[in-house]
Amino acid sequence: MAFPTIILPGYLAGAPEYGVLAQTLQTKGVAAFVVPIRWHDWLQTLGGRSVTPILRSLDATVKQVLQQCKATKVNLVGHSAGGWLSRIYLGEKPYCIHPGDREDCVWNARSFVATLITLGTPHTSLERWTRKNLDFVNLSYPGAFYPEVRYVCVAGKAVYGDRFKTWLAYSSYKLTCGKGNCWGDGITPIAAAHLEGAENLVLEGARHSPKAGLWYGSPEMVEHWLSYLE
DSSP: OOOOEEEEOOTTOOGGGGHHHHHHHHHTTOOEEEOOOOGGGGGGGGGGOOOHHHHHHHHHHHHHHHHHHTOSOEEEEEETHHHHHHHHHHOOSOOOOSTTOOSSOOOOOGGGEEEEEEESOOOOOOOHHHHHHHHHHHHHSOSSOOTTSEEEEEEEEOEEOBTTTBHHHHHHHHHHHSOSSSEESSSSBHHHHOOTTSEEEEEETOBSSTTSSSBTTSHHHHHHHGGGGO
């Protein structure tokens, strides 16, 4: 039987957007829960500020689910920024890199996590507001850092970045990996969505957002990564 699975929403997204994904997993026999954050909970993290408020919500959900399901471990599914936040959550190094971070700096949750699946997560960035947080993640926990955790990184191949035809994708890719002319999910380029040492997947046609139609959490796309939750 699969461990219970907790879904951490992406940047500026709230739990309601992931209800269909949770229901899809439940129909497949996976006890699925979404961290109950709202889109405006992300506002306090704008401008590259601390993501500790989101990590607190994740931690509370993990503890609640472990108790409710009488489980020893959970699986984490992090969409977009939720993926790299989950990498902070696994770690034992103090995340006290922002003014005001005095408590809750060490989560050390890897003993409670069996598998981390990241969906369209930008694991790298050249954007000034996200560099501080992502540099901490990648310098502290490079690649699939903890051997006791299974890392599965899912990228989408749906939109080719073109400066004139697909300007948004081109600009987003360039800010993320330094190259705009490449494939990705419309927001995150494939190169940035994968980690060294992880089980890296590419889903043809998968777009970034739950609002984009066919995306990572659509039932036909879930089939490609569902087995990693077992």
